[in-house]
Amino acid sequence: MNWNNCIRQVHRWTSLVFAAVVSAIFATLGIGKQPAEWVYFLPLFPLAILLTTGLYMFVLPYLGRRHSAG
Numbered sequence: 384m385n386w387n388n389c390i391r392q393v394h395r396w397t398s399l400v401f402a403a404v405v406s407a408i409f410a411t412l413g414i415g416k417q418p419a420e421w422v423y424f425l426p427l428f429p430l431a432i433l434l435t436t437g438l439y440m441f442v443l444p445y446l447g448r449r450h451s452a453g
Contacts, residue, residue, distance in 0.1 A: 389442065394436040401429035 404426050411418050 387440075390436050390439055397429050397432045397436070400410065401426055401433060404420065422436065 408418060408422060408426070411422075
């Protein structure tokens with residue numbers, strides 16, 4: 384598997400996990416239950432992974448242009 388494809392797969396699956404965690408938090412709030420304080424920190428880990436992989440995929444076309452032009 385190509386390195387870029389692996390990064391894209393990690394980004395896709397992490398975004399699904401992030402969306403599921405945030406949806407679960409909102410669902411518990413909608414039911415009327417107040418979750419523990421540490422539950423609000425759960426989306427931060429997938430969000431950090433999404434930030435790094437997203438920035439990598441954002442910069443990737445610019446790096447490819449620079450290498451192919453030289």
